[in-house]
Amino acid sequence: MATTLETDTPSEDSDETGSMTPGKRLAISAFVVLTLLGMLATTAPRSEIKAGLFELTQPYLLATGLDQSWGVFAPSPPRTTNDVVARVDRADGGVGVYPLEGSNGVAEYWDYRWRKYGEQLWKKRGAERERTAFAGYIADQDRAAGHEPVRVTLLRIVHVNAPPGGPPPAAGSDREISFFSTPVGRR
Numbered sequence: 001m002a003t004t005l006e007t008d009t010p011s012e013d014s015d016e017t018g019s020m021t022p023g024k025r026l027a028i029s030a031f032v033v034l035t036l037l038g039m040l041a042t043t044a045p046r047s048e049i050k051a052g053l054f055e056l057t058q059p060y061l062l063a064t065g066l067d068q069s070w071g072v073f074a075p076s077p078p079r080t081t082n083d084v085v086a087r088v089d090r091a092d093g094g095v096g097v098y099p100l101e102g103s104n105g106v107a108e109y110w111d112y113r114w115r116k117y118g119e120q121l122w123k124k125r126g127a128e129r130e131r132t133a134f135a136g137y138i139a140d141q142d143r144a145a146g147h148e149p150v151r152v153t154l155l156r157i158v159h160v161n162a163p164p165g166g167p168p169p170a171a172g173s174d175r176e177i178s179f180f181s182t183p184v185g186r187r
Contacts, residue, residue: 034060042067077164083157084118085176086138091148098138122156122179131180139184153181
């Protein structure tokens with residue numbers, strides 16, 4: 001009884017390496033080369049070579065979203081963290097404090113928009129309309145809690161960050177900076 005062994009050798013009709021056209025190979029190669037050059041352009045130290053590579057790869061980096069900068073982390077992380085708080089002066093002489101939404105842990109990702117909103121309130125020049133609208137919102141919140149607000153002041157609380165590996169900041173090193181205040185009337 002004769003047995004035939006089948007082998008895994010490709011036949012002449014099914015050339016596995018020939019299934020990719022030269023155009024596909026060129027596109028994949030260009031993608032790999034541009035990605036590597038873009039990575040080099042964004043991570044290399046400042047030089048004329050880096051500037052030339054960045055100029056060459058910038059459209060590709062912007063189109064693919066690979067244009068991220070890690071400057072927020074290194075070599076100089078931010079020295080301060082800023083929180084925005086609304087202080088409400090009330091007709092009865094009381095004071096209410098309304099911090100922007102914020103959480104720790106996983107919920108911080110959802111609350112990040114509030115931190116960015118607060119940052120724009122104190123950082124953006126010409127944001128009087130936004131500040132006035134936010135102060136009105138806070139006054140409405142205070143009224144809904146049964147109070148009679150007369151003035152809303154927006155404060156930036158500046159927390160000093162500890163340097164990497166350094167000692168924690170001294171107690172009481174936080175500063176309050178008022179950046180907007182407006183009287184609010186009855187509704």
